[in-house]
Amino acid sequence: MVVGDIATGTQVLVIGAGPGGYVAAIRAAQQGLDTTLVEKDAYGGTCLNYGCIPSKAFITSANLAHEAGHAEEMGIHADPVVDMSQLRDWKDGVVDQLTGGVEKLCKANGVNLVEGTARFKDENAVRIAHGGEGQGSETIEFEQCIIATGSRPIQIPGFDFADEQVWSSRDALASDTVPERLVVVGGGYIGMELSTTFAKLGADVTVVEMLDDILPGYEADVARVVKQRAKDLGIDMNFGEAASGWTEEGEGILVTTETEDGEESEYRADKVLVAVGRSPVSDTMEIENAGLEADDRGFLEVNDFRQTSVENIYAVGDVVADTPMLAHVASKEGIVAAEHIAGEPVAFDSQAVPAAVFTDPEIGTVGMTEEEAEEAGFEPVVGQMPFRASGRALTTNHADGFVRIVADDPSGFVLGAQIVGPEASELVAEVAFAIEMGATLEDVASTIHTHPTLAEAVMEAAENALGQAIHTLNR
Numbered sequence: 240m241v242v243g244d245i246a247t248g249t250q251v252l253v254i255g256a257g258p259g260g261y262v263a264a265i266r267a268a269q270q271g272l273d274t275t276l277v278e279k280d281a282y283g284g285t286c287l288n289y290g291c292i293p294s295k296a297f298i299t300s301a302n303l304a305h306e307a308g309h310a311e312e313m314g315i316h317a318d319p320v321v322d323m324s325q326l327r328d329w330k331d332g333v334v335d336q337l338t339g340g341v342e343k344l345c346k347a348n349g350v351n352l353v354e355g356t357a358r359f360k361d362e363n364a365v366r367i368a369h370g371g372e373g374q375g376s377e378t379i380e381f382e383q384c385i386i387a388t389g390s391r392p393i394q395i396p397g398f399d400f401a402d403e404q405v406w407s408s409r410d411a412l413a414s415d416t417v418p419e420r421l422v423v424v425g426g427g428y429i430g431m432e433l434s435t436t437f438a439k440l441g442a443d444v445t446v447v448e449m450l451d452d453i454l455p456g457y458e459a460d461v462a463r464v465v466k467q468r469a470k471d472l473g474i475d476m477n478f479g480e481a482a483s484g485w486t487e488e489g490e491g492i493l494v495t496t497e498t499e500d501g502e503e504s505e506y507r508a509d510k511v512l513v514a515v516g517r518s519p520v521s522d523t524m525e526i527e528n529a530g531l532e533a534d535d536r537g538f539l540e541v542n543d544f545r546q547t548s549v550e551n552i553y554a555v556g557d558v559v560a561d562t563p564m565l566a567h568v569a570s571k572e573g574i575v576a577a578e579h580i581a582g583e584p585v586a587f588d589s590q591a592v593p594a595a596v597f598t599d600p601e602i603g604t605v606g607m608t609e610e611e612a613e614e615a616g617f618e619p620v621v622g623q624m625p626f627r628a629s630g631r632a633l634t635t636n637h638a639d640g641f642v643r644i645v646a647d648d649p650s651g652f653v654l655g656a657q658i659v660g661p662e663a664s665e666l667v668a669e670v671a672f673a674i675e676m677g678a679t680l681e682d683v684a685s686t687i688h689t690h691p692t693l694a695e696a697v698m699e700a701a702e703n704a705l706g707q708a709i710h711t712l713n714r
């Protein structure tokens with residue numbers, strides 16, 4: 240049956256059910272607004288289906304297998320066998336549980352769910368094309384709209400994700416096999432998380448990066464700790480090389496790279512994973528019909544309330560310019576947009592945005608680095624605590640890395656932290672909270688931390704900045 244173009248109306252229309260969109264929809268409904276959420280693929284978006292959650296499931300499994308097989312020092316002798324198809328089923332189960340939960344939460348909060356692809360007719364209406372043959376379309380009129388259409392992986396010339404030898408991160412995380420040889424193009428956070436994971440699962444991994452280091456945007460001493468561990472895991476890293484193409488060779492492929500000077504190299508592999516970044520999805524919604532225009536990279540510009548240049552149309556998450564492409568940023572922006580629509584006095588405050596990289600070891604950062612604090616006109620004081628001086632870190636057998644805390648001198652207000660080491664993704668939350676609360680070094684240092692924990696290293700870093708550290712030499 241073909242459903243005709245029936246027009247319905249809603250106060251708030253949210254396009255895209257990723258962590259930006261579904262959170263915005265729930266908060267709008269909680270505010271008593273009649274809210275409709277339209278999704279063309281899967282509830283939970285990239286994050287739950289193809290990104291954060293599947294990658295962390297793979298990382299956990301790879302860590303477990305690797306640790307169990309490398310614990311002779313502790314008297315544990317094991318040779319774990321990884322059943323990739325079972326591992327993938329388990330990962331899929333976790334994803335299903337979470338995406339099912341998102342759908343239930345939306346319904347329980349009174350959000351109207353619509354499946355289909357939204358395209359703008361004008362600044363107050365979208366047409367929804369329902370997927371599949373004969374599914375028809377409908378028009379939804381709205382008072383306010385929140386665009387949360389996310390991002391997609393960037394393809395580079397010569398590497399087509401349609402080819403089975405060429406993996407996007409999504410393909411890698413859907414795989415039920417481990418390639419014997421894997422070339423990873425891109426040493427950013429997704430490239431390094433997946434390199435480490437596949438190396439631990441038994442692949443022979445080669446990273447090719449155009450820049451001269453991994454993890455651009457992170458301080459050199461932070462990246463160095465991850466790079467050393469990657470080397471120890473046998474990952475071969477090649478810098479200053481851009482991947483230029485690949486050809487089939489025997490049973491595998493040959494990936495070619497080129498330096499700026501035109502010097503070529505070749506790497507044998509079974510798969511090539513291209514992880515060179517993500518681009519915003521703003522080009523499939525006919526935004527021009529609503530009077531909207533994306534910037535030259537496809538991002539939508541927004542103000543502090545996440546309003547675009549068209550007042551009743553908001554944008555949140557990966558599709559937005561100037562904020563990092565992170566799930567928790569998308570969710571926060573979604574809440575701000577929904578509450579602003581409801582008339583609440585809110586704004587997006589990006590002072591303390593934590594970020595984590597789930598490499599080995601992990602990285603957790605928030606706020607300013609020492610250099611950024613200086614540039615911003617502060618006279619920063621810095622304290623550091625190496626994990627090798629932490630009792631708990633030593634008992635986990637993971638003592639590489641450090642906690643660094645940056646604060647204003649003399650007020651002591653905490654400005655930022657850079658953590659590289661065990662559980663850095665969790666530890667950074669304490670410093671994010673400190674910044675949000677306007678806490679000082681003294682507040683952090685005088686808070687009694689449980690012993691023995693990794694969190695004590697945050698306290699010790701604050702003590703170090705104050706010249707009062709007990710377990711490490713004061714600067």
Ligand SMILES: Cc1cc2nc3c(=O)[nH]c(=O)nc-3n(C[C@H](O)[C@H](O)[C@H](O)COP(=O)(O)OP(=O)(O)OC[C@H]3O[C@@H](n4cnc5c(N)ncnc54)[C@H](O)[C@@H]3O)c2cc1C
Nearest residue numbers: 255257258259279284285286290357389556557564565566
């Ligand atoms: C491998 C990987 C690992 C990652 N790990 C992390 C991590 O550890 N931590 C972290 O914070 N972030 C991580 N990210 C990034 C995170 O996934 C994104 O920042 C986040 O998903 C962005 O949320 P969003 O709501 O803006 O968009 P998305 O999650 O991309 O959701 C957008 C949704 O909109 C839908 N859509 C698009 N166009 C339309 C349309 N016209 N009509 C209807 N629906 C539409 C899409 O189908 C999609 O479901 C990772 C990403 C990847 C790829």
